[in-house]
Amino acid sequence: MGLFDMLARWLGVKKKEANVLVVGLDNSGKTTILNQLKPDDTKAHDIVPTVGFNVEKFATKSLSFTAFDMSGQGRYRNLWEHYYRECHGVIFVVDSSDKLRMVVAKDELDQLLQHPDVKNRRIPILFFANKMDMREAVSSVKCSSLMELELIRDKPWHICASNAMTGEGLHEGVEWLTDQIKDLVDKKK
Amino acid sequence: MTSKWLDAYHDPVASLYTFTQCLTLADIQADGDWKLIIADLGTGSYDMKLKVYKNTNLMSEHAIIDLPTGVVNFYMDTLEPRTPAIAVASGPYIYIYKNLRPYFKFTLPPLSINQIEQELWEQAKHDNINVFVLRDALEGLRSDGQLLTVRSLKFLQLESTDLEAFANLHKHAPLKRQTVITCLDTLKKSLADEDAISCLVVGTENKSIYILDPEAFTVLTTVDLPSIPVFISVNGLYDVEYRLVVSCRNGCIYTLKRGSKEGSKYCIELNSQPVGMERINKTIYVGCMDETLQCYSSKGKKLWTIKLPTSITTMKTLDYSPRQLKTLLVALSNNEIHMYKDKYLVDVIKTEGVVTGLQFGRFGREDGTLVMTTRGGGLFVKILKRSAKFEEKDALAGPPISQNQKINIPKKTKLFVDQTLRERQNAVAMHRTFQRDLYLLRLNTARQYVKALDNSMNPISSDPTEPLKLSAQIQGIGPTFKLTVNLQNTSLSQPTSNLIITFNYDDKLYSFRNKFIEAPMLVPGLNYAFETFIDCLNEKGVSDNVKVYVLKSGRSVPIITGVISMPVSEAVAVA
Known part of the structure; x- marks a missing residue:
């Protein structure tokens, strides 16, 4: 770290950095959400299914995020666990209109929570009940009961309904995550 | 054991009346979201419907005029986007639907009239x-x-x-004789791609199989069978080479190849009526009414039979390509679905009700989806877990796998063949000789036993008044040995007294330091040890037996006798 960086941090000009992991089933809207959070000039126009993973950066008022946008396709899901160790927070995206695969999302979440790199850490988990605009979409409350989120007791979590196409609900969620990660970082000091 | 399946959807009152043949999964809108297409038999006489489920919602319904006997999806053109057509067989007609709209009605050629x-x-x-x-x-x-x-x-x-x-x-309408479709399947025409154009293969009540061209809807090939086809399994390409395996109502399975006009050449005769037939690679699996699952090679050789706990209701192949998993699902009438990988039962799925319709494939966006309909009208969807592993080992107790491994058996020699021939020809005489010799052996044994009892030659006393047990052991390597005689009174309460132990041996070979031992009174249960040293007099490595007698004073016949075979003595050190 250069002298300038140190000075900048000391002065509070440079933001703190946080790594977040973005996971969820395929076609749930992870890449679209991140695309919506990015500054306008770097937004992509068309979103294609992610292969492997992408790294995206975006910032809120107080934190600068490095997001690992993992592919949700079945054959890439085993990559997720390799990034659990370094992350400060998890964003779990659920397609709230896909009732059939809610159990699959729940199964993947259970596997995430049982993983040794996650199990004993108080990582904040933000859930996006995405595609709230769809006709068949279930509410965020229904979604959290289907995913049995109330059973998560040792980690802070938050669910918000979102629409990644318009950006509705995204900022509320990211603000919550920012607060949580800041708390965590402050406590460590 | 945790379940390998996730319960994705469960509707016990979907009021569906349908069977495996009337279920299919297809991407009918070419949007990557696969739909479930069900031909519902309604009440069995009216209210027949073609239902399309998108995700868990009923997306559309179309009335069908007659009872549906089969539903398949197939690509009939090369237009973009690639939307498959749905073919519903019903009576003598095949109704083709495209983009959820009726598209074409094909009528099977009329039959000749008397x-x-x-x-x-x-x-x-x-x-x-x-x-x-x-x-x-x-x-x-x-x-x-x-x-x-x-x-x-x-x-x-x-x-x-x-x-x-x-x-x-x-009387004014022209007279027509029509047949009824019994089974329906698809056969890729000239390319093996996932979205290649397919022909329809139709089995009918007049013992024929028609292969239809998907573009012009003309009959390409007609094959006559000895009986009415019930189940069809198709693979290959129409223009290259194909195989139809057809199970018929007469309990026979016929194999038809490209170019064959009748299917009586390759025939498997079942001993019971088939209730389901599936083919995985080169093996044919048949579920029969006698509660068995049978497996045949494509040549018609029976490979194995499994007895099932109850009767089979339906069968379906599970082909899960991401994991290269190909197994057979067998729905049983005891509310279970058994999953077989080869002949091994790898999983049992419990269901709510007797499953009559089974379909495995891509549904929605999930590859490993199992759709089940039950006799009570329920619709259930299960999804294969990503972490599920199916081990090729019997979930039930049974013979070990090694039993089924083939042993490398050498070729039959001439000697073996001759011997077998001789045994086959003289079986009766050989058996008699063997029996006679066996009796002689038994007789001889009995005689020896009686003799031993008479002479008290055995180490356990048979005299009820003096129940004794003798054991003796030799210690040492020679030329001096130590002989320990253990005596035990095996009676429950009666002590024994006036016993004498003595030995019989060759006095040229051995010299006993104590030839005569007087035993004290023997208390029941205790073990008494008596010792003596024996010197071997011979240096040439000769050994002999030594007998131990236990005598009672006043009786000439010993109570028990022990025979000890002496070890070969080490040479005496040259003094």
Whole structure:
């Protein structure tokens, strides 16, 4: 770290950095959400299914995020666990209109929570009940009961309904995550 | 054992009446979201519907006029976007739907009509004969075993008062004899791609199989079978080479190849009626009414049979390509689905109700989805877990796998063949000789035993008044040995006294330091040890037996005898 960086941090000009992991089933809207959070000039126009993973950066008022946008396709899901160790927070995206695969999302979440790199850490988990605009979409409350989120007791979590196409609900969620990660970082000091 | 399946959807009151043949999964809108297409038999006589489920919602419904017997999806053109068509077999017709709209109706070619029947109706049309004459003539034809049209059959069923009206209503329409479709499947035409154009393969009630061209809807090939086809399994390409495996109502399975006009050449005769047939790679799995699952090679050789706990309701192949998993799902009437990988039961799925319709494939966006419909009308969807592993080992207790491994057996030699031949020819004589020798052996044994008892030659006393047990052991390597004689009174309460232990040996070979031991009173249960040293007098490595006698004073016959075979002595050190 250069002298300038140190000075900048000391002065509070440079933001703190946080790594977040973005996971969820395929076609749930992870890449679209991140695309919506990015500054306008770097937004992509068309979103294609992610292969492997992408790294995206975006910032809120107080934190600068490095997001690992993992592919949700079945054959890439085993990559997720390799990034659990370094992350400060998890964003779990659920397609709230896909009732059939809610159990699959729940199964993947259970596997995430049982993983040794996650199990004993108080990582904040933000859930996006995405595609709230769809006709068949279930509410965020229904979604959290289907995913049995109330059973998560040792980690802070938050669910918000979102629409990644318009950006509705995204900022509320990211603000919550920012607060949580800041708390965590402050406590460590 | 945690379940390998996730419960994705569960509707016990979906009021579906359908079977495996009437279920299919297809991407009918080419949007990557696969739909479930169900031909619902309604009440069994009316209210038949074609239902399309998108995710868990019923997306559309279309009425079907007659009972559906099969539903398949296939690509009939090369247009973009690639939307498959749905073919519903019902009566003598195949209804083709595209983009959820009726598109085409194909009618199977009519069958030839009996000449006399044709003429009779012609006469009736011109009122040359009255209805009773017509009826008697038709009745005569039927009892001759002629196949009549539906109109004549219906006519024969009527009361005599209704005959006139029926004849007047129908006699002006041309007479037709049609067949009914019994089974339906698809066969890729010239390319093996996932979205290549497919032909329809149709089995009918008049013992024929038709292969239809998907673009022009003409019959490409007709094959006549010895019986009525019930289940069809197709693989290959129409233009290259294909195999149809057809199981028929006469309990036989026929294999048809490209170019064959009749299927009696390769035939598997089952000993029970088939209730389901599937093919995985080169093996044919048949579920039979006698509660067995049988497996045959494509050549018709029986590989194995498994007895199932109850009767089979339906069967379906599970082909899960991301994991290269190919297994057989067998639904049973005890609310279970058994999953077989080869002959090994790898999983049992419990269901709510007897499953009558099974389909595995991509549904929605999930590859490993199992759709089940039950006899009670329920619709259940399960999804294969990503972490599920199916081990190729019997979930039930049974013979170990090694038992089924093939042993490398060497070729039969001439000697073996001759020997087998001899054994086969002289089986009776050989058996008799063996039996005779066995009896002689038994007799000899019995004689020796009696002799031993008479002479008290055995180390356990048979005398009920003196129950004793003797054991003796030799220690040392020579030339001096130590002999320990253990005596035990095995009676429960009676002590024994006045016992003497003595030895019988060759005095040229051995010298006992204590030839005569007087035993004290023996308390029941305790073990008494008596010792003596023996010197070996021979240096040439000769050994002999030594006998131990336990005697009672006043009796000449020993109570028990022990025989000790002495070890070869080490040479005496040259002094």
